[in-house]
Amino acid sequence: MRKQIPIYFVLVSGIVMIIQYFVPSQLSDDLFTYANDWVIVIGIFALALGIWSLLKAEFRKLRDPKEIFYAGVLLVGYFVMFFSGLKRGNLEYGSFFMTIFNNILVPIQATLFSLLAFYIASAAYRAFRARTVLATILLLTAFIIMLRLIPLGGFSSVNQTAVSWILSVPNMAAKRAITMGVGLGAIATCIKIILGIERTYLGHD
Amino acid sequence: MIFWEKMMNLDRRWIYLCIAIVVIIPAIKTFKVPVATTPEVKKVYDFIEEMKPGEYFYLGIDYDPSNLAELDPMTYSILNQAFSKDLKIVIACLSQFGVGMAETRLAEVGGKYGKKSGIDYCFLGYRPYPAICILTMGVDFRVTFPLDYYGVSLDSLPIMQGIKNLMDVKGVVDITGGNIADFWITYGNGRFGYPVALGLTGVMSADYYQYLQSGQIFGLIPGIKGAAEYEKLSGFETSGLRSIPYQTLSHAVILLFIIISNIGYFATRRRMAK
DSSP: OTTHHHHHHHHHHHHHHHHHHHSOSHHHHHHHHHHHHHHHHHHHHHHHHHHHHHHHHHHHHTTSTTTHHHHHHHHHHHHHHHHHTSSGGGGSTTSHHHHHIIIIIHHHHHHHHHTHHHHHHHHHHHHOOOOSHHHHHHHHHHHHHHHTTSOOTTHHHHHHHHHHHHHHTHHHHHHHHHHHHHHHHHHHHHHHHHTTSOOGGGOOO | OHHHHHHHTOOHHHHHHHHHHHHHHHHHSOOOOOOOOOHHHHHHHHHHHTSOTTOEEEEEEEOOGGGHHHHHHHHHHHHHHHHHTTOEEEEEESSTTHHHHHHHHIIIIIHHHTOOBTTTEEEEEEOSOHHHHHHHHHHOHHHHOSBOTTSOBGGGOGGGTTOOSGGGSSOEEEEESSTHHHHIIIIIIHHHOOOEEEEEOHHHHGGGHHHHHTTSOSEEEEHHHHHHHHHHHHOOOSSHHHHHHHHHHHHHHHHHHHHHHHHHHHHHHHHHHO
16 A cells, blocks of 8 residues: 555656646646645755754764864854855845855865866876777867867867867767657656556665 | 886876966966857857847856856856846846855846846846746746745836746846756757757857757857857956966867877887787
8 A cells, every 4th residue: 555555646647747748728837836836845845854864964973083073164164054044135245144155165166176177187198098999089079179279370260160060960969869868768767657667766665 | 118108107296287387377477369259159149139128038047156167257248248238137046056156246247237136137046946947937937936036026026027937038048057958958948949048168068069950049158168259249358268378278288198198108009018
């Protein structure tokens, strides 16, 4: 019974949502809005659960001398941002919340992402080697794409044409094939879930 | 031969040092790099440029501070262009950090033109679940955002009078560093048929060229180069054009390293095989 009810629920709601998508009417619109409200409400519960889980784990870490510093930083950061952003008026430009956001979070995230340039350079040095025919094609393609940012006089326009062709012909053909495959796979999985063939979302109990 | 063997096992710290040096050079002695405009960027520029004062468009600011270097110049240029033409903008964030980015940029650029929230633009704030938000904004903005970011009811805002859903705006320009672009293509364009243009990070942009040819997006601003092109077209220069010398030099060094690595590979291949 614990498994039958969710399976029937998924079957009915799946079929109803398919019908509402293909039958345009006021009832369809209302049903769609109602269903979306439900998803948002369920999502809010998931958010609360996530916060509870995070805080529980971090408070537990406070007992460990090795973890106390990092857990402390996270908890202080969490509560400072939580309380400073609690009141709606505190979210405006110039407020304490936005000052912390602009002067602490923005530089931290931007700096961390900028470090990628160093890792990419090192990885490119070791990985981009013409070991096989396919690796050579990849190498040449990357080379042409990267060259577009370097001024090469008259050759720049030729290179730009090559870049446009690579992006809009072979790149697009490959991407489209992948997208179509993913789309068909998603449809197959949805049908399996609606018909109760795929039941992993129910857990293992 | 020993030289190439050494080069093949080059300590990564030398590579880091070279990148650091070439990134510092333009900061000390700046120089200009010619930037040619591409059709995909020009289409986004033309879309906003051809709109008449008082017309609406939707601007999605859906990126984190980690994508700030690439995507911020696009936001600045588009906001500058739109406010200077007295266009009405509906702005929302479907990424949680987008709110902080949007609020700061609106205060800076809007303040420069004396634009007021609720009159010249409507900042809706953030809601989770991008797919659902796009679908519900297609029905009514008020379903997704009953109040704007500042807690004012949408019905009481002068800018939202006579505008119900995304069908009432001329088009959507979404600036994002994540998969929110996919949701705009699938649900925004696919289900409702909105004209969608995207501003994306450089690494993402190759994945979205397919949607240009299929007409699912009408324009694309790819990475810092796209941002620089947009700045050149709009004439509002921020950090896009200024970033190009940094990127040019670092790309040149990476290409040089790739060449050295491949020469080293072929020079030492036979010995390695033995």
